[in-house]
Amino acid sequence: MSSIPGATKPGVLDGVRIVDMTSVVMGPLATQLLGDFGADVIKVESPDGDTTRRVGPMRSPRMGWIYLHLNRNKRSLVLDLKKASARDALARLVETSDVVVASVRPAALARLGITYAALARVNPKLIWVSLVGFGDGPYAGKPVYEDLVQGLTAVPSLLVSAGSEEPHYVPVSFNDRMVGVHAAMSITMALLHRERTGQGQQIEIPMFETMAQHVLGDHFGGRTFEPPLGPPGYLRTLNKQRRPYRTADGHVCVIVYTDAHWKNFLGLVGKADLMETDPRLRDIGSRTEHSDALYGLVSEQMAQRSTEDWLARLAAADIPAAPLHTLDSVFDDPHLLATGTLASAEHASEGAIREIRPAGQWSVSPPAIRRRAPRLGQDSAAVLRDAGLSQAEIQALVDEGATLVAQAA
DSSP: OOOOTTTTSOOTTTTOEEEEEOOTTHHHHHHHHHHHTTOEEEEEEOTTOOGGGGSSOOSSTTOOHHHHHHOOSEEEEEOOTTSHHHHHHHHHHHHTOSEEEEOSOHHHHHHTTOOHHHHHHHOTTOEEEEEESOOSSTTTTOOOOHHHHHHHTTHHHHHHHTTOSSOOOOSSOHHHHHHHHHHHHHHHHHHHHHHHHOOOEEEEEEHHHHHHHHHHHHHOGGGGSSSOSSOSSOTTTTOTTOSOEEOSSSEEEEOOOSHHHHHHHHHHTTOTTHHHHOGGGSSHHHHHHTHHHHHHHHHHHHTTSOHHHHHHHHHHTTOOEEEOOOTTGGGGOHHHHHTTSEEEEEETTTEEEEEEOOOSOOSSOOOOOOSOOOOTTTTHHHHHHHTTOOHHHHHHHHHHTSOOOOOOO
């Protein structure tokens, strides 16, 4: 139960130091991705710590499971930024850092004197990334969370269009995670720009606008054109029949999409002649227009056989299909286990855990888990020494309550 192969090798971002002033999901995911590629990520936390530290279940206080999955490859530094001495220590740290990422609302940081302009005077090549809910518009400065962005981008309404009785939120924080990935990409591009030009810069990444691109990218529909050629929405994905199909003893997820898929499926159910005689099957445009009726045909046929029988027949016919997992069964998926995506590991303070490892294959510069999520303040002393503070200065911060130095596990 050890780190993945290559964990002792420097990553492609080795030498890049990131000051991570984020919490919950969006920002921590972004910085964790960069840490996987070797960046030295300093997670700056208040004495209370990231709120996800307190979401159970957990074995140790302030080491909740969500926190464990979003904060590997980081060092924990506690700074009470309400204290001037802690802000001075932050400035010292920024002097030797490359990126500051913050998800605290800019106005709140500005009241403490923590701004891009102030820190750029300390480090002119600094890249400052502010993760906000909204850009410079009527909503600017408002607080935002996953559920609000789902509502603003019409996701609960889309679920009603697709067959749900009432609007509801998708139970996955896909907005937080998608914007986190977007932030990691933006930081990487800013580092590349600085490598080429020597310039630091200020970046603001708004959650609402970023996710509006993704949702509307799927559903612009007729409103792509001026004047509109029809309503918004992609008929195929809003089809009420587009869901796991009920079989004789369970469910199967199947996509009958291309000409070949339809020809093969109709052959399996003894209706091969329909491909030539039914104009609704003529091409993808016609099939999309009549998707409700056609997927209804698929649904009717799927109910005639068992899940195991269908999975075998669909595989033989080269039609994409998969079993419907539950949250429990996905942990035993043979592919995830074989690829090492889900693996067992040993955490220094939490003992045996299961973790999600970085996906993909890299021939030269793979991501790696070099350290697991730290205890609150675990690295405060080491990080402050790296920033040039003396032991006496560190002890003064401890005595004042401006930092916290965790005891060894």
